Amino acid sequence: MALLALALVAAACSPSGEGGGSTTTAGVTTTEGETGTTAGETTTTGGQPVDTCEATIGFMGPITGEVAFIGEVQLNWFKYALDTWNAETGYDFQMVEADTQFDVAQSATLAQTLLDDPAVLAAVGPAGSDQVDSAGAVFEAGDPNFTFISPSSTRVGITAQYQGLYRTVPSDADQGPTTATFLLDQGATSVFIVDDQSSYSTGLADIVQQQLEDAGVTVTRESVSQDLTDFSALVGTIADDTSFVYLPWQVAANGQIFANQMAELGKEAVIFGSDGMDSADFTQAGSYIAAFAPDIAAVEGSQDLLAGYLEQYPETNTFGPPVYAAARVIFEAIDRVCQSGATPDRASVQAEIAATDQATSILGSPISFTEDGDLAEGRFFIFQIQEDGSKTLVQ
Amino acid sequence: MEFFLQQTVNGLTLGSVYALLALGYSMVYGVLKFLNFAHGEVYMFGAFAGYGVLTVLGGPTGLIVPVWLALTLMFVGAMVVSSGVGVALERFAYRPLRNASRLAPLISAIGASFFLQAAALLLFTANSRSYEAPQLIPIENGLSIGPVDVWAVRVMVIVVTVVLMILLTWWVKSSKAGKAVRAVSFDAEAAAMMGIDVNRVVLVTFLIGSALAGVGGVMVGLVFGRIFHFMGFIAGLKAFTAAVVGGIGSIPGAMLGGLLIGFAEAYTTAYISSTFQNLIVFGLLIVFLLIRPSGVLGRPELVKV
């Protein structure tokens, strides 16, 4: 009886209709043959005749564990990028998935596993800056020519430490000042900052706090453990004259709880969320969020990609599209090596990745890298959430 | 004063949820003398069951039944699923280890906990879900206690917890099954010799403990909003703490322990610092245990030689 009820719950909870990510791999496998031939012709017309280009690309992310919501979406976007790429080009690129569980020790082991597999040319991931650090040490020692593109690590200066590290999100050095300047422009006089004791969060909070305090704004700095889901006691301490609450958090759903509890306790300060809060889970009307990309649902070209993704996978969030961008950077680099007539290896792929120059990307902005591996044109956008849940670009 | 009252309400709500969960730990410990480490996962499944019922009934904005009925069904659904998971745990993960050393069920429980978390990931995906309780019961609805407005959901959480605890206390004290539970937790062997079916008592204990966890799951969904596959691990730790601080094996102790930790967390954040909340709460608990080594209501163990 209870088990039947469980099945009911499962059915109710599972994403409606379209079917989950699991089935798509099988679906694509069947179509591969046909698209293969057509795309093969396309490349022939493109110039040098290259029919085959073989590569395996690694994916590292927290697929299970506490922040599985990040890794799951990242993995789905990676699979989606791979499937669309293979369909487009007729290649048969393969992937290896590596579940870091957001754990530094796992991350290092997995980095070595990827290095050991000579077929793996480059990787997307890992997600957090800590994981990037521990994996980076392994890559740096094992083969500095192995490229790994993090789709979500934002710590300032980390790209300079590892030769193989690139990233498709701007760093906190872009986001922090953009945020602080915006808050100052809005006439903030008293700001309540809460970090979640993670490396990402404290880094951003420090930058913003510093800049605000230099400008004479009263800052109250608090921090909560990421495990916490009841903020009412903390919300209760927000002073009535507080104009903004800055939440540099990764778990957007927690941000929504914070917002609800502010409403419940009659606090009227406006929430400003970092890019981690840019998610369908956070819908508090009137709040601002920073985002490293314009709303991709509004970017021409990206709309179709997003729609295609949603046809196959149940959900997406802000952590997804940068994975697609990172995967594309790697795929295209490998392709360029193949086109030049060489057999791609790690060094040649890295050289091509460094030379990446995409006029546009899924993120709506051009992608090219600085010498360290940061985005050359890292820029932050600020949105305001409207009553109907949509986002309006305000800066 | 208003601030203090507000924080008291916050602590009371949080403490209520901890207490409901702690009861499950404490009851099982009383009977079987080990920690059901997977109890947090039972609670997580309860929260998802409540969400499932809510979705089937049309979701928070499009309910096809009155709100009170929806809430009742959610609680019932959660209790059914949770107790199902709890009983299955007992039967398959713990019963084979009934006579093993005390640490063996702990590892079995950890295994079950991993398994259930992965199962939840497979069934519900990793995205957290929200009951969107403010849509069900608007934030304006509530009770005014002096200068403080308390949201109806919070009132409900506190009231339901109090009622459940009174019922449970009565059940353990007066009903036949409750007496059997007490007898088994006092001395399982002697109880078995008196003709009490120990397996049955264990089953009932898991049933009730898990059902309470299910209620706790729905309550967390309603008040705090976010449910996800990992929620059981975190809440379980707090509840386990509450059970021990209250005096493990003691039912009123679990309730008190839960409230104690709820208040400690709320007041620490309010009056001292949110950053050091855990540090201070754990520090206080260490000092507390040093002063009272068997928890609030735990009896010092009498050792027979």
Added chain:
Amino acid sequence: MSNIGVDRWVAESSEHGPKGKGWTAPARSLLDRVPSGWKLLGFLVVAAVYPFLVPQAGVRIGITALLLAMLAIGLNTVVGWAGLLDLGYIAFYGFGAYFYGAVSSDQIGVQWPTWVAIPVIVLASAVLGALLSLPSRRLVGDYLAIMTLFFAQVFLEVIVNYERLPGVDTNLTGGPNGIIGVQPWQLFGFPFDTFNRNYFLLLVLLGLVIVLLRNIDQSRTGRAWRALREDTLAAAHMTTPVNRLKMLAFAVGAAVAGLTGTVLGPVQVGVFPNNFQLLFLITIYAALILGGLGSIPGAVLGAIAVAFTPEILRNPGIAGWLFYIGVVVLLVTVLRRWRMVAAVLAGVVVLGYLVRFLSLAIWDETILGAANDTFLSGILDGWLLILGPASDVVSNYAFVLALAGVLAVTVARGWRRGALLVPTIYLAILVWENKLSLQDSVTRQLLFGAVLVVMMAVRPEGILGTRRVEIT
């Protein structure tokens, strides 16, 4: 064997236990006859050859296993021998790692030579462990456990928030970012800067720790610890210095953990708060209890099992093989008679075709996808219902039903069991091919959990543990 204070019966207590039971008995009695020195040597030789047979990642996993083995052995001193439930153990590991990290990196600009750092850290860990043992004078059992758990949590909070503590102006711990760029051990000018070197460093340390602890175990102190574990009160009445022994157990355990910590930093080239979460403490306990509480070889074996099982499961191909082998093993062990096995297999095959035929009759072929590319896909394609789009809801139902089926099979008896097996196996295969094999990482966690539960049910005392009667 006539040392003062040695009682023959106690000294040979391990030989008095029940023998010759169960199917592993022959192997175990053979193993028992081998002197422990030879066993250790044998293990060290095998372990020393291992890194030359595997790729670098294998060495990395070997390091994980060795770290875990060291930690499990240290924990065994406190929990397995002295019987003190210590949940704060992870903090000593963290303490050692952070201490080493702080004095061997650019974090605070201090670089101690290894031969200074290691003894100081081991000693400091031991002192810290002795301090933590103080509450154990008053607290017993689970209360001691939770108290030590609080200690571990406090340690973690201090690590993460160190910089914000009142009156602190150095960033000693690096906060949430941890310490990076930790230098390797360097002895006599020889740097342990590669995986292989660290692996052998750990292997040597492990050998030393094992020899040392074994000697303590067989000394008066070891026997006194066991007396303490079995009955503290009785031990106290026999004038055993209970408090001093508890302190010693905590100190020894902490020293081993601290020492292990000093190798973590160099291996990872950094230490992070994330390394010392509660989940890892659970892993150490899992290794120890799985291997058999109280046994050093057990702790090592448990650590190897816990470190390698998830890695083996990581390979989707192997996981697939394991799944189908598991199904067959389940069939054979549960039914025991070949005729029944054949009947059930036939039933599964028939059911498969039936379900496929019926579903295709009701819906059209568009519901079908292609089987995942595995070694069985050729066979499965024509038989199994591989759901294309919209399979999630169906496979969710099937998943829950298959679970219920597996549970029911273990309870059912006689022909009912056979009858239940048919749909259960079919559903299991359906779910495996439609859902589980497509989500490697989650399935891996699922299987790891199931393996833990099953192993404990099969051998509650652990792989090399001895069954003890609990006195209540």
